[in-house]
Amino acid sequence: MLNLLWLIPTLPLISFLILAFFGKKMGKFSGALGVISVGLSALITLIIGVEFLSSPPIGGVYEQTLWTWFDINGFAPEISLYLDPLGLIFTFVITFVGFLIHWYSTEYMDGDEGYSRFFAYMNLFVFSMLMLVLGNNLLLIYFGWEAVGLCSYLLIGFWYKEPYNNYAARKAFLITRVGDTAMLIGLFLLVKDFGTLNVQQILIQAPEVWSVGDSNVFWASLLLLAGAVGKSAQLPLQTWLPDAMAGPTPVCALIHAATMVTAGVFLIARMNVLFEMAPVVQHLVAIIGALTLIVAGLSAFAQNDIKKVLAYSTISQIGYMFLALGVGAWSAGIFHFMTHAFFKALLFLGAGAVILAMHHEQDMYKMGGLRKKIPVVYWTFLFGSAALAAIPIVTAGFYSKDKILFLSLASTKGNIWLWIAGFVGAFITALYTFRMVFITFFGKAKMDVEHRPKMSFKIPLIILGILSLIAGFIELPDVWGDFTLISDFLGGTLPVINIIPEMERWEILLQVITGVVVLIGVYITWQIYVKKRKESYAFEQSGLFNFFFKGWEFDWLYNTLVVAPAVWLSRIDQHDFIDRIYGGIGHLNLGLNKVFSRTQNGYLKIYLGGIAVGMIVALTIVLFL
Amino acid sequence: MTTVFYIAAIIAIFSTLRVVTHKNAVHALLYMVVSLLSFAVIFFLFGAPFPAALEIIIYAGAIIILFIFVAMMLNFGSKEANEREKKWISPSDWWAPGLLSLILLGEFIYLFTAGGEVTTIELYPISPKEVGTALYTKYILGVELVAMLLMSAAIGAYHLGKHKRKEYHRFLKGDNNEEN
Amino acid sequence: MDISVDTGLLLAGILFLLGLFGVLMRRNLIFMLLSVEIMMNAAALAFVVGGAKWKNVDGQVMVLFILAVAAAEVAVGLALVIQMYKQFKTVDVKKMRKLKDE
Numbered sequence: 001m002l003n004l005l006w007l008i009p010t011l012p013l014i015s016f017l018i019l020a021f022f023g024k025k026m027g028k029f030s031g032a033l034g035v036i037s038v039g040l041s042a043l044i045t046l047i048i049g050v051e052f053l054s055s056p057p058i059g060g061v062y063e064q065t066l067w068t069w070f071d072i073n074g075f076a077p078e079i080s081l082y083l084d085p086l087g088l089i090f091t092f093v094i095t096f097v098g099f100l101i102h103w104y105s106t107e108y109m110d111g112d113e114g115y116s117r118f119f120a121y122m123n124l125f126v127f128s129m130l131m132l133v134l135g136n137n138l139l140l141i142y143f144g145w146e147a148v149g150l151c152s153y154l155l156i157g158f159w160y161k162e163p164y165n166n167y168a169a170r171k172a173f174l175i176t177r178v179g180d181t182a183m184l185i186g187l188f189l190l191v192k193d194f195g196t197l198n199v200q201q202i203l204i205q206a207p208e209v210w211s212v213g214d215s216n217v218f219w220a221s222l223l224l225l226a227g228a229v230g231k232s233a234q235l236p237l238q239t240w241l242p243d244a245m246a247g248p249t250p251v252c253a254l255i256h257a258a259t260m261v262t263a264g265v266f267l268i269a270r271m272n273v274l275f276e277m278a279p280v281v282q283h284l285v286a287i288i289g290a291l292t293l294i295v296a297g298l299s300a301f302a303q304n305d306i307k308k309v310l311a312y313s314t315i316s317q318i319g320y321m322f323l324a325l326g327v328g329a330w331s332a333g334i335f336h337f338m339t340h341a342f343f344k345a346l347l348f349l350g351a352g353a354v355i356l357a358m359h360h361e362q363d364m365y366k367m368g369g370l371r372k373k374i375p376v377v378y379w380t381f382l383f384g385s386a387a388l389a390a391i392p393i394v395t396a397g398f399y400s401k402d403k404i405l406f407l408s409l410a411s412t413k414g415n416i417w418l419w420i421a422g423f424v425g426a427f428i429t430a431l432y433t434f435r436m437v438f439i440t441f442f443g444k445a446k447m448d449v450e451h452r453p454k455m456s457f458k459i460p461l462i463i464l465g466i467l468s469l470i471a472g473f474i475e476l477p478d479v480w481g482d483f484t485l486i487s488d489f490l491g492g493t494l495p496v497i498n499i500i501p502e503m504e505r506w507e508i509l510l511q512v513i514t515g516v517v518v519l520i521g522v523y524i525t526w527q528i529y530v531k532k533r534k535e536s537y538a539f540e541q542s543g544l545f546n547f548f549f550k551g552w553e554f555d556w557l558y559n560t561l562v563v564a565p566a567v568w569l570s571r572i573d574q575h576d577f578i579d580r581i582y583g584g585i586g587h588l589n590l591g592l593n594k595v596f597s598r599t600q601n602g603y604l605k606i607y608l609g610g611i612a613v614g615m616i617v618a619l620t621i622v623l624f625l
Numbered sequence: 626m627t628t629v630f631y632i633a634a635i636i637a638i639f640s641t642l643r644v645v646t647h648k649n650a651v652h653a654l655l656y657m658v659v660s661l662l663s664f665a666v667i668f669f670l671f672g673a674p675f676p677a678a679l680e681i682i683i684y685a686g687a688i689i690i691l692f693i694f695v696a697m698m699l700n701f702g703s704k705e706a707n708e709r710e711k712k713w714i715s716p717s718d719w720w721a722p723g724l725l726s727l728i729l730l731g732e733f734i735y736l737f738t739a740g741g742e743v744t745t746i747e748l749y750p751i752s753p754k755e756v757g758t759a760l761y762t763k764y765i766l767g768v769e770l771v772a773m774l775l776m777s778a779a780i781g782a783y784h785l786g787k788h789k790r791k792e793y794h795r796f797l798k799g800d801n802n803e804e805n
Numbered sequence: 806m807d808i809s810v811d812t813g814l815l816l817a818g819i820l821f822l823l824g825l826f827g828v829l830m831r832r833n834l835i836f837m838l839l840s841v842e843i844m845m846n847a848a849a850l851a852f853v854v855g856g857a858k859w860k861n862v863d864g865q866v867m868v869l870f871i872l873a874v875a876a877a878e879v880a881v882g883l884a885l886v887i888q889m890y891k892q893f894k895t896v897d898v899k900k901m902r903k904l905k906d907e
């Protein structure tokens with residue numbers, strides 16, 4: 001059954017084509033088609049996954065070559081699908097969570113005039129993301145990379161009649177473009193040194209072509225990192241993700257929480273050998289992750305739009321994944337990706353249900369008391385928030401995040417500062433998560449509920465809620481037993497981490513400390529926002545709070561550093577000298593016209609004089625020249 | 626013969642000059658006749674009696690007469706006309722055409738005298754009979770064309786010279802753009 | 806007779822230039838037409854000189870044609886002058902500038 005692999009990306013592609021051409025006429029059925037195509041892909045993924053696990057193919061990898069893309073001077077990338085454990089996990093998340101989100105969107109986007117266009121774009125996105133994770137060479141991965149960027153642009157600006165949405169879409173596209181260009185230069189470097197972009201060949205030949213710490217591998221991995229930073233919205237290219245919340249909520253759930261923004265994580269994990277060979281760059285990955293999670297966490301705490309809280313939260317959690325990859329905890333990072341996909345998608349879908357219930361209002365301070373009114377949404381949202389904050393033992397987020405925190409200290413490449421950043425970040429996560437929950441669902445009800453969730457909302461929410469709770473149980477910490485399914489599964493493709501031996505004893509202690517600090521954070525927010533709830537707080541008016549609210553003023557920084565000089569330059573160049581040349585030709589013509597039209601004065605003698613002068617000139621030329 | 630030629634040449638030049646610079650129109654026309662007569666003499670000297678006769682008959686006898694008629698009609702020659710003419714021939718009008726003409730004169734002199742050999746002309750009269758024969762055998766096409774040209778000139782002049790009708794039949798009265 | 810061809814042509818050239826001078830200088834329309842006639846006459850003289858040099862009859866035939874053309878042109882031209890006098894009430898060329906580019 002493994003040879004059905006090619007169907008997984010193809011079904012959404014076919015569905016996209018059908019919807020693109022005939023969507024308008026299909027009406028309600030277009031949603032059904034979109035859901036069914038992704039659902040079939042999820043089903044095939046499950047079947048293939050079961051077969052992959054039960055009877056693994058040779059070498060733990062299955063490759064299905066479709067055809068050769070082109071062949072120039074020996075450089076011959078193929079259209080070929082490559083399935084290894086890493087790809088399988090990503091494919092599973094993409095198709096399964098994607099299916100649930102598509103199902104949810106049939107109700108969310110009901111009545112919208114772009115209903116079929118939405119599902120066309122979503123299917124195109126699923127296809128692109130699958131090509132990204134299943135491609136066996138970097139060119140195919142880059143194709144998927146660009147295509148998801150395109151779909152992100154299309155979907156952020158989905159309601160294109162509103163100008164702000166278009167600005168947000170452009171901003172997202174341009175900032176990721178900066179990263180994409182760096183990645184492309186990195187690809188050129190790789191082609192120059194290896195002659196091929198086939199991932200496995202590069203990874204195998206890398207130790208022979210380069211030595212550890214070589215400047216070439218430094219630059220190649222640094223450029224790939226730049227691409228990952230752009231796509232995953234890490235520092236310093238993170239400013240596009242909060243503005244991307246202008247798109248519909250299912251889009252935010254699928255693209256900007258579960259899948260597209262994790263493409264950077266996927267790329268780094270895929271090219272792990274390169275990063276292992278450039279320790280400076282790998283350390284930089286960890287530092288970027290640590291800084292981002294603090295910056296984004298503090299910004300999330302100061303937001304009052306529910307979707308922006310979740311956006312900053314996504315940036316912060318991907319910071320955790322980068323931190324994990326940076327210290328060499330490859331499988332831990334991927335594990336966190338999986339659990340994060342579940343609970344973040346759940347939170348976004350829940351937020352969407354809340355927004356629809358509150359007459360499309362997104363400001364949390366205008367909501368309240370929804371606990372009793374839409375209980376299913378409340379309970380699933382609570383489970384998701386618990387997982388996000390990593391409440392101990394019962395939630396999936398606890399297992400993944402704790403593993404990262406422990407390994408950031410215990411790995412040979414980790415250090416105490418990274419752990420402190422992660423630890424403080426966990427506290428802040430608890431703070432902002434439960435601030436969001438308490439303001440939205442507790443307190444007095446300020447508005448009446450407009451839209452009660454129907455089955456298409458409830459079932460995906462419940463499924464994801466259950467997953468947020470139990471998905472962690474497949475990877476228990478080492479001291480609790482040897483039940484480490486994920487690390488074993490990924491051990492075939494990703495390097496195993498080296499742990500400093502003495503640190504193993506500290507694992508229990510660190511877990512307890514982290515768990516306690518998270519519970520303290522929940523308690524503090526409970527006190528502030530539920531028990532002694534005031535209408536407005538002094539600390540929320542302070543300048544520091546405002547600084548966090550604006551995302552640490554990165555927008556202003558980029559505006560002055562990059563945008564304003566570019567605009568100024570283009571204003572100066574508006575009448576540049578090349579323009580003047582062409583304009584000058586016109587002016588010259590008009591001037592000459594004025595001069596010469598004075599000779600047409602109707603005065604006969606002047607005309608005759610002209611004839612005489614012409615005669616003289618002609619004779620002179622003939623006689624003397 | 627040579628002296629006759631030079632005398633006729635000088636008379637021609639002088640009278641032409643007077644034509645161009647005189648202010649009385651009628652006098653100028655008479656000077657023109659003198660010039661044409663001297664032309665005829667020069668034609669004779671070059672052995673071309675037929676053109677000489679034609680010059681006198683057609684040029685001096687018809688064309689200049691036309692000019693005189695028009696001058697009379699437009700009342701040139703009266704005192705007011707003379708005054709007017711004098712006003713019009715002002716030195717400021719002179720110098721530019723004069724300059725141009727002098728330059729051209731210089732070029733002409735250079736053109737005609739800087740050649741190599743100097744051929745003299747023998748007196749070789751060509752009789753009208755030969756001219757007539759050539760006209761009606763070799764140049765018959767040209768004669769036909771000139772005939773058509775003269776006919777069109779006559780018709781054109783007739784049309785251009787028509788007076789506007791002062792009274793119209795009541796059926797023809799109507800729009801003012803009645804073309805004549 | 807030892808008159809060279811050059812002398813004859815020079816005479817024709819001088820008369821032609823006198824005609825040109827007259828055309829350029831005078832403001833009276835009639836005089837301008839008259840000066841044009843002088844120029845044509847000078848051209849005829851040049852033709853005769855040429856014919857005499859080659860002892861050919863063609864030069865004189867050309868004179869006939871020139872004469873005929875001059876006659877036709879004078880006829881039409883004077884008719885036009887009369888019409889213009891009726892239009893502009895003057896024969897001053899300086900007043901007739903209806904073709905001026907505004």
